[in-house]
Amino acid sequence: xxxxxxxxxxxxxxxxxETIAILKExxxxxxxxxxxxxxxxxxxxxxxALSSMDIYMTLLAxxxxxxxxxxxxxxxxxxxxxxxxxxxxxxxxxxxxFFTPEEMYSNFRRTCSPFQGHVERDVPGVDWGTGNLxxxxxxxxxxxxxxxxxxxxxxxxxxMSDGEQVKGQVAEARRIAAxxxxxxxxxxxDWNDIQISGHIDQVMPSNIPDLWKADGWxxxxxxxxxxxxxxxxxxxxxxHEGCYVILCRTVMGKGVSFMQNIPDYHGxxxxxxNLTAALNELGADMKMFDKALExxxxxxxxxxxxxxxxxxxxxxxPITYSKDDKKDNRGAFGKALEQxxxxxxxxxxxxxxxxxxxxxxxxxxxxxxxxxxxxxxxQVGIQEHATxxxxxxxxxxxxxxxxxxxGVFAADEVYNQQRLNDINEASIKTVLTHxxxxxxxxxxxxxxxxxxxxxxxxxxxxxxxPADPNQTDxxxxxxxxxxxxxxxxxxxxxxxxxxxxxGTPYFGEGYTFTYGEVDLLREGTDAVxxxxxxxxxxxxxxxxxxxxxxxxxxxxxCGSPLGMDPDKLFDLIGDKPLVTCEDHHVNTGIGxxxxxxAARAGKALRMINMGVTHYxxxxxxxxxxxxxxxxxxxxAAAVKGLLN
Numbered sequence: 001x002x003x004x005x006x007x008x009x010x011x012x013x014x015x016x017x018e019t020i021a022i023l024k025e026x027x028x029x030x031x032x033x034x035x036x037x038x039x040x041x042x043x044x045x046x047x048x049a050l051s052s053m054d055i056y057m058t059l060l061a062x063x064x065x066x067x068x069x070x071x072x073x074x075x076x077x078x079x080x081x082x083x084x085x086x087x088x089x090x091x092x093x094x095x096x097x098f099f100t101p102e103e104m105y106s107n108f109r110r111t112c113s114p115f116q117g118h119v120e121r122d123v124p125g126v127d128w129g130t131g132n133l134x135x136x137x138x139x140x141x142x143x144x145x146x147x148x149x150x151x152x153x154x155x156x157x158x159x160m161s162d163g164e165q166v167k168g169q170v171a172e173a174r175r176i177a178a179x180x181x182x183x184x185x186x187x188x189x190d191w192n193d194i195q196i197s198g199h200i201d202q203v204m205p206s207n208i209p210d211l212w213k214a215d216g217w218x219x220x221x222x223x224x225x226x227x228x229x230x231x232x233x234x235x236x237x238x239x240h241e242g243c244y245v246i247l248c249r250t251v252m253g254k255g256v257s258f259m260q261n262i263p264d265y266h267g268x269x270x271x272x273x274n275l276t277a278a279l280n281e282l283g284a285d286m287k288m289f290d291k292a293l294e295x296x297x298x299x300x301x302x303x304x305x306x307x308x309x310x311x312x313x314x315x316x317x318p319i320t321y322s323k324d325d326k327k328d329n330r331g332a333f334g335k336a337l338e339q340x341x342x343x344x345x346x347x348x349x350x351x352x353x354x355x356x357x358x359x360x361x362x363x364x365x366x367x368x369x370x371x372x373x374x375x376x377x378x379q380v381g382i383q384e385h386a387t388x389x390x391x392x393x394x395x396x397x398x399x400x401x402x403x404x405x406x407g408v409f410a411a412d413e414v415y416n417q418q419r420l421n422d423i424n425e426a427s428i429k430t431v432l433t434h435x436x437x438x439x440x441x442x443x444x445x446x447x448x449x450x451x452x453x454x455x456x457x458x459x460x461x462x463x464x465x466p467a468d469p470n471q472t473d474x475x476x477x478x479x480x481x482x483x484x485x486x487x488x489x490x491x492x493x494x495x496x497x498x499x500x501x502x503g504t505p506y507f508g509e510g511y512t513f514t515y516g517e518v519d520l521l522r523e524g525t526d527a528v529x530x531x532x533x534x535x536x537x538x539x540x541x542x543x544x545x546x547x548x549x550x551x552x553x554x555x556x557x558c559g560s561p562l563g564m565d566p567d568k569l570f571d572l573i574g575d576k577p578l579v580t581c582e583d584h585h586v587n588t589g590i591g592x593x594x595x596x597x598a599a600r601a602g603k604a605l606r607m608i609n610m611g612v613t614h615y616x617x618x619x620x621x622x623x624x625x626x627x628x629x630x631x632x633x634x635x636a637a638a639v640k641g642l643l644n
Contacts, residue, residue, distance in 0.1 A: 014232070026092075027057045030056070030091035030092055030095055033094060035270060035275070036279075038269040041108050042269055043117070043269055045084040047194065047266045048084060049089075051190055051254050053091070054227060056159070057092055059234070060078075063076040063157055064076040064154065066096070067096070076156065076157065077155075078125070079128050080136065081133065081158060082190065084267070086119045089159075090108070090119075093125040107300065123303065131423070132416065133161065133163065135417070137158050138173040138390045141182065141185065141386070141393075142394035143394065143397050144182040145354060146395075150352060153184075155186065156186070157186055162191045162195070166204050169385040172383035173389075174212065176380050176383065183241055183243065186244050189247050195263070197263070209247060220244060221246075225251070255281065275289065310483055315343075315478075319332070320473075323499055323503060327495070330490055332469035338368030338369050355402045357403075388403065388414040391428050392485075396426050405430075406435075412448055430485070431488045432487060432490065434492045437616045438492050439492055441618055441619060441620065444616055447616055449585045449615075450585045453585060456593075463487045464487065467506075467534065468495050470497060470511070471513065472488075515560050515563050517560065518572060519556065520555075520556060520572060521556065522540060524554035525552045525554070528553065528572070529543065529581060530557075531581050561590040564593060569597065570598075577605070577643060579610060580608070581635050592609065
């Protein structure tokens with residue numbers, strides 16, 4: 001048994017000299033492994049790996065996480081925000097038995113190895129792939145909020161660099177943590193005063209302690225190479241109320257004399273005589289390095305499998321809106337969310353649902369949920385960058401995490417954060433309202449006309465664009481139980497209920513939302529209109545215009561542009577002329593997807609894609625779309641143009 005176990009749960013009031021000796025030896029080995037890893041890869045960031053090493057070793061000795069429980073829900077979580085120090089954190093994990101040191105340092109940054117150049121969830125013990133600097137604290141806030149919603153006593157630990165402290169997303173996350181009184185969250189900053197371009201005060205001066213104090217955090221400063229001081233600070237943070245940050249004064253390149261305080265070694269691996277000298281200073285030799293190079297030619301290690309668990313919730317009974325009901329899709333979403341929230345709020349055995357809002361609850365219709373599940377409604381203010389990461393990380397920690405916002409805020413503005421949610425295989429539910437030209441009078445700066453294209457650039461996101469309030473209701477309930485990242489997108493305006501030809505709701509009684517399904521709204525023989533979202537109603541109106549002129553048009557709708565079934569689509573289209581229409585950028589939405597599918601399938605179709613071709617005007621949505629030549633009359637004219 002590792003004698004550092006006395007540190008778990010802070011049972012030891014003070015760290016013993018025996019434990020200090022053990023940690024010192026672990027850190028020496030970790031520094032050797034970090035040097036070998038980066039030099040074998042001929043790239044990496046040894047300077048930060050060495051300066052953070054003592055923090056990592058103390059943290060892993062203390063946190064409630066172990067190799068046999070690294071995938072368990074109820075445990076502490078560690079986030080490494082300065083993910084470029086991966087060689088250091090991987091070495092620390094190896095020192096505590098998460099995998100063998102040889103497995104790591106021989107395969108670091110090797111093609112297809114799980115030990116990538118920045119920390120990734122493929123590696124046991126890594127809870128979040130942070131990517132670019134400034135992401136880690138927000139991820140930690142998400143983990144802490146999820147633990148609170150689960151009623152867990154688990155703690156969250158975030159390790160950061162000093163250079164990222166000036167980033168806006170860090171400030172956003174600091175404020176969220178303080179507002180939510182996340183006592184279970186503790187931050188440790190590796191304050192080595194060096195970043196790529198030189199000393200941090202030369203690059204961008206900042207008063208790091210005062211930044212944290214200004215946002216309501218308690219600040220402790222310590223020697224980041226003193227195991228006892230780090231432990232004392234962590235114990236103080238864990239046993240007192242409030243949010244604590246521990247500023248650890250360190251030396252970049254600690255342990256290798258010629259690397260210490262030299263900015264070049266932020267991202268430069270040792271080689272040649274310098275490599276030999278570095279290993280000798282750390283009490284090792286080139287034999288380990290030579291063996292690592294040989295092992296590097298062998299079989300690749302396997303990374304861990306990330307399992308997404310389906311949520312255990314009661315989704316209730318769908319609401320059916322009749323032809324006389326006047327409802328916008330966002331209102332239908334809000335009502336469904338409120339109902340599901342009330343059914344599951346604080347019910348034993350149910351997966352907690354957390355809803356995040358950035359000062360838009362009344363507009364995005366999450367205010368109903370806030371009333372029925374107040375403790376799980378998180379108001380974070382106008383802080384979208386942090387919120388996207390907070391909600392994404394929370395979704396991997398045993399809760400259903402939903403964030404609703406305007407399309408330009410929750411998709412366009414935070415594309416990188418949503419991309420990282422994809423890389424981390426999160427399960428965030430992002431609801432976009434006020435998308436497209438339907439945002440109306442708010443004008444071109446608020447027209448989110450590219451969300452399908454943005455999420456199409458990723459590899460795991462699902463996108464749902466419902467046709468009317470009934471489909472929105474059912475898609476909402478489906479989304480809440482669906483594993484993985486899902487975007488539910490809708491406009492602003494009140495919409496007519498899509499009806500069957502007998503006058504009953506098409507998406508009403510008996511309808512179940514199926515991702516990727518192509519809906520046959522109207523039969524026809526001369527041409528086909530494929531619509532997305534609220535353009536289903538415009539397509540039906542265009543069909544009525546054409547029917548009066550003796551033209552028979554089939555009307556299709558697909559609310560799942562990224563999951564559209566090509567076989568079903570082309571079975572329905574046949575060899576008829578096709579017009580696609582959508583409130584979206586014409587080159588990146590459902591029309592372009594249908595065209596690509598046709599090309600791949602070798603289908604020679606006469607096709608016109610209708611959509612947004614330039615930024616629109618400011619005015620009522622129907623008028624803005626008419627100016628864009630997207631009225632039902634314009635759609636009908638496009639069909640006739642193809643037929644002629």
